[in-house]
Amino acid sequence: MTAxxxxxxxxxxxxxxxxxxxxxxxxxxxxxxxxxxxxDVGRADASLRLGAPHRLAAGVEQLRLSGAEAIVWASTSGSFGYGWEGAHEQVRTLATAAGMPASSTSFAFVHAARELGAARVAVAATYPAEVAGPFAGFLRAGGLEVTAVHAAGATAEQAGAWGEAEVLALARAADASGAEALLLPDTALHTVACLPALERELGTPVLTANQVTVWEGLRLTARRVNAPGLGALFRREPIVQA
Structure with missing residues (x-):
């Protein structure tokens, strides 16, 4: 059992x-x-407060007691909002507090895109433009080319209420024509049930926040799992180490 x-x-x-x-x-x-x-973690200032070390530390002991072997901060805006170096420091602090390997959703997107061999990516964000822009900057700092960014301007509460129709509409609104993968970065967005439909609709790999977050946890524990229902990312082997 891997926890x-x-x-x-x-x-x-x-x-x-x-x-x-x-x-x-x-x-x-x-x-x-x-x-x-x-x-509302769709706001940049709130996301930074949410990702503060004392907030993250509060949940660490519970996960340690659960027997977790790796820990991932499952917030995109609460990690990339600190910038590339700041996000590295965030996960280093988390790893030290937890006593186990740690990462965050923002790094998960970079690692997952590399795993797929997708050097060019497009972004379909629920966020307002002032939040989506820094996410694109984070991806560029990770060595990815961002071909297009669509910002829907929704709050986290609004995005959390979206169903498959709204998620598909968000994906269609992004210009993914020059990209090798489409990224949907909000962990507040339900995407797991519609991953196969997204990839059929777009004809390209799709990376979503909760999907890549769990994949990152598996990567940290060197686990390889074939789960076609979770999209192209889970149909590829092996999971690479950074």
Whole structure:
């Protein structure tokens, strides 16, 4: 049994995680602890407060007691908002506090794109433009070319209420014509149930926040799982190490 620990911001789309656990179809356990600020994490300033070390540390002990072997901060804006170096420091602090390998959703996107061999990516973000722009900058700092960015301007609460139709509309609104993968960065967005439909619709690999977050936990523990229902990322071998 491999136990993966996730610190999740709030409640939006947290039910994606037990769904992923089911789709993995192997001896993988997904443990989720919430780091809830009570704020709209679609705002840049709130995201920085949410990712503060004392907030993340609050959930670490619970995940350690659960037997987690790796921990991932499951917030995109709460990690890339610190910039490339600041996000590295964030996960170093988290790893030290947890006593185990650690990462975040923002780094998960970079590592997952590399795993797919996707050097050029497009972004379909629920965020406002002032949040989506720094995410694109983070990806560029990770060596990826960002071909297009679509910012829907939704709040985390709004995005959390979207169903498959709205997620597909968000993906279609992004110009992915010059990209090798499309990225949907919001962990508040339910995407796991519609990953196959997204990839059929777009004809390209799709990386979504909760999907890559769990993949990152597996990468940290050197686990390789074939789970076609979770998209192209989970149909490729091997998982590479950074």
């Amino acid at each position: 993966l620990g996730f610190l999740h911001p709030g409640h939006s789309a947290d039910d994606d995680y037990p769904r992923i656990e089911q789709l993995l179809g192997s001896d993988i356990r997904v443990d989720l602890v919430r780091a809830d600020s009570g704020e």
